Amino acid sequence: MSVTAPPRPADARDATMLAQISDTVPPIVLAVERTRDEVPTVWIAREHLHGAMARLRQPDAGLRMLFDLTAIDERQRTHRADQPDSAFTLVYHLMSFAGPGDELRLKVPLPADSPHAPTITDLWPNANWYEREVWDLFGIVFDGHPFLRRILTPPTWTGHPLRKDHYARATEMPPYSLTEDQEFAEQEALRFDPAQWGMRRHSANSDFMFLNLGPNHPSVHGVFRIVLQLDGERIVDAVPDIGFHHRGAEKMGERQSWHSFIPYTDRVDYLGGVMNNFPYVMAVEKLAGITVPDRAQMIRVMLAELFRIASHLVFYGTMTQDVGQLSPVFYMFSDRERVFEIIEAICGFRMHPAWFRIGGVAMDLPRGWDGLVRAFLDYLPRRLDEYDKMVMRNGIFRARTRGVGAYTVREAVEWGVTGPGLRACGLAWDYRRQAPYACYDQLEFDIPTAANGDCYDRVVVHIAEIRQSLRIIRQCVDNMPAGPIKADHPLTTPPPRARTMHDIETLIHHFLNVSWGPVIPPGEARACVEATKGLNSYHLVSDGGTMSYRTRIRTPSFPHLQMIPLISRGTMIADLIAIIGSIDFVMADVDR
Template structure:
């Protein structure tokens, strides 16, 4: 009850909730189903209103062994709501009976709950009464079962061999057929016949396996429906079968343009569970490598962004610069695109000799290139004509849809997790947060360039202030002992054997960590049940809400403006579908 918001809820609703103690650094409360709508409305529009529905998902509690002090529950739905003025809040609702798993929809309170509720329905089979269009979102419409339930198989070897007959192929293709009436679209209106167009799922400007159903009148977009799920690989399900260490390489693939940044929120959440203190050298190495990866990702965005607008040359320049970033990443980590180099307790190896000369050369070279990008590309009259005041949304709309990162900051709202909720030592760095003015396609492009300048400033500070010391913690529960010790000490040998063959076991608890990833806020919510694997791994990605917002912002625009808007979002489908 030390939290201000808990006192406010208690004063308004009385003793209606149960407080759960976790390692998440935010209050977690359990409420009854019949209280959900009232509390959500109060938290949305009351005196202490929250700014964003950050996440919404579920937990299958039926096989959880360590639930001391928690309410009885077969399935739990949790709502993470975010505030920029005070602490966040997680609300959990317990569903006791497997045959009666439903909740009222909160789509009328938080717009971006739409896709999240659909995903919970898809993955767990939980119904949301009052939802405007409750259907599967990641799995095919013909799919049987709910993959994130604990009694659903997690490996191909646990199910029958896959066989695609002609009959099954016809059924699957027929299920993908788009019927406008089922999505609330009219075939005609006032003697005007509409054209319906499939954009994707294999279109260069779709940036991956992503489809949009378009309702067109000439070149004007009357309505559209984004359709995701073609890239779903079950990353959260995999997190429940891999050991804490062996899951690290899977995090690389969530946003395949982000490199080691993807490791960081998972690693930090695990370190909270393990109560590990990280050496200062490891923290700064992580920051430095993360910012190099951020520049690498933003360069990819810039090249493809301009290419989608019709400028063919820039992508060759940006990929040339990305190669220089990759040379640094490869020299330090041994890999390029998916280093999986961060470790629980630190990093995989210490920095090699000469690391500073390579990075100094890079940060000396890049500012001039960024100046050229601004002058030759973003100051180009044609680019400005295609991007200024196109696909505009303001801060209020961005927060309603859960948009974070550069796309939120383009509206003029200054929020960066590195600055406002610092992690891994970011509080010790001096840098600025670029913000936009109009929240349009142009601002979303120019902000990435400005952020690369700031990343170079952070990297330079890392070089100047890199401390001596260990590059990883000496905690025996998370870091395997050095081989030279293992060969001469029986205790180190046993510890190494247990960690490699069985995996580290953490005490039952829950942890959470958000970071400022390349495309917005990325977070991991982990539950340990006293085992060598995570009981529940929830990954909240920034690209997911950005695509949900397309339908709202692009209605009434021209088709070519939609291409420009999609280019400005900066998403990858692995970050959406997981």
């Protein structure tokens, strides 16, 4: 059963966006698309792409950040009414920090026989990795890109995995074999050649040394590699190398039902738990036109903030450990266990509860939940005061982090930095306040900021956010509304139990919704949340089926790691360890 939600009408914001684009080479707009998420979506020809993006890059346009860049293989899609002919579609998502909700989506149609487009790395430096990702996974070539090579798959990979004609499972291919010659070729492909990465072996006065940090070094927080070009112990350049943890989460999202993909989202930022369910189910709900009940909304917010605290405690402890202070991490992990005890009591699971559902949450709060939460709210502030004395006032910790790895607001926006890393530069911008979702518009909280944008300030903001999360959770406990925890909507999955056991027809409907998934109306929708490490977004395309046609997962850690060379050049190796720790990332969030 499918229920169609009406598209939104054109508004004044659309007209403003169109005027900004058309100022470049009018008329260049091919079409204006109506999407379920109400983000203005404009189609332009590829020959006008660079000019239009250059215009939107100007300060007066207000759209400063390249938030996301991805692609869609349209060749098997059937519901494309009022869209230009396209075999592959490039999708650019721009975001402004000038006001609430100022976002724009640009689409560029590309033919099957010539999937080329101009690079925009000269306009936004963070486009570098995004364009490499699109080339790697879709085979779209960006003319003029400075270093177009694979980024998430091995250098010897054949094909482009997110194309619809690329296999999804190993069972679709012949049995794997590796001859000695193939093994030698694989090893040679991994050999590091400095010249290939744009590095010189010598300076005028000395020979450079190249140090391979990772992908199994404890300080890189996962399977992450950085190749350092060193002059003594000073870093001349750094090359981040990712993809060791790539699991094809987006490909899996296009092979699972709308309902059964929810547990996969938990594993993207494995420290964020239900925070990862949040944007995914919201995007599906936008596609289906589902309104989530008030009680479910507030339960979602409370659980998300509990996971924010748990994730920030991991960051706080491991950051201090990275710079040599060993005791705090044990205390902070102990407090994290207290968070997990609450989460386990409510959800039944700890790190990966997969507890959000399309239309609400899996079950209602258990008896006694409020006592557990209130006890934790009274306990943690005193512990944070102790940690402040132990860590933040420690002279060695300050010396290792102050003035190290600093960047400005302008640099943060150019490189796509969001979350605590952006607010540490002094910009009081939080998606929960700028574009409120769930019930955040009903809650009072401050947006913590700092001034210097260095390692120390990034820690300061994280700690202040823990205190604000406690404040939000207390309001949820005090004001938890009564009512249902799941929408009474035919596409809610699973459907409410009262309807499920009524008769055989509703039982069959339940079985189909869970096993095959609901039939979501055709369209596109994107949902975004202020996640633990920055903005996490899901852009979903439905072709009117029981599975997503295109699942795009935009994570904060991916652009954040790309910034490492900028903020590490000229520092010492020990400073790089502090920089890496202060970024707050997980590799599953980067590689997906």
